[in-house]
Amino acid sequence: MIVPYGNVLLLAIILFLLGAVCSISRRNLLMILIGVEIMLNAAGLAFVAASLKWRLLDGQAFVLFILAVAASEVAIGLALIVYSQRRTGSVNADHYDSMKG
């Protein structure tokens, strides 16, 4: 026996909330994207633990798709950050106020 199943879920929820707090409270666009990466990683950890608990490989297959989504999301997101930094000269989310929102 490794650990009870709930402990792994608790670790996953701690990681997910750390990523969510990072995404909410930071103003730098790169840090917001890093928070999203942490959240995706925590979801993958929960899937692997569930895959081990029920002895089914479906959870591991889903982690593979999470990896593909994370890779393409970070490529598009970083390209968007570079694009908007080239247009506005800033990576601070508070400086994107040209619509006076």
Place this chain on the structure above:
Amino acid sequence: MTLYSVIFYVLAAIVVLSTLLAIIQRQVIHAVVYLIASFFATGLLFYLLGAPFLAALEVIIYAGAIMVLFLFIVMTVKAESGEDKGEIYQWLPAVVLGVISFFVGGVLIFEIPGSKTGLSTGMATASAFGQFLFKNYWFPVEIASFLLLIGLVGALYLGRRELRKGSEDRR
């Protein structure tokens, strides 16, 4: 308390600590380096939980590719000073919401049946995982590869050099 549970708690402490250090860094580049340590430890956790192929993929893709991409962009994007001063009104709502969600989620996790049952060790070999994947999930694999292709095209489109009128003859 077996050896496996000791390894799990050590790895969990490393993951939580390095992620916590990563999200409170002022400089993005320090955060990225802390996250590389966090993803290595997560890969070891995947290995411990019986997914050696995913452990390798975690190290290669997350710690190797995504974080290196972040490092390149951090070096490309011009650093700005005088922001993210850590005002309390930015951190306080997020931390309060996170703590509330943590307690609610913790109570929920330990109330559901089956959360006390221990995980016994197991290992899915890479060949078994690959055969399962291409037997049951061949169509989502195709969709994932198409998604990666679209990501490639989109990144190329967004990252191209701006061509304004009259800028060609200057180059």
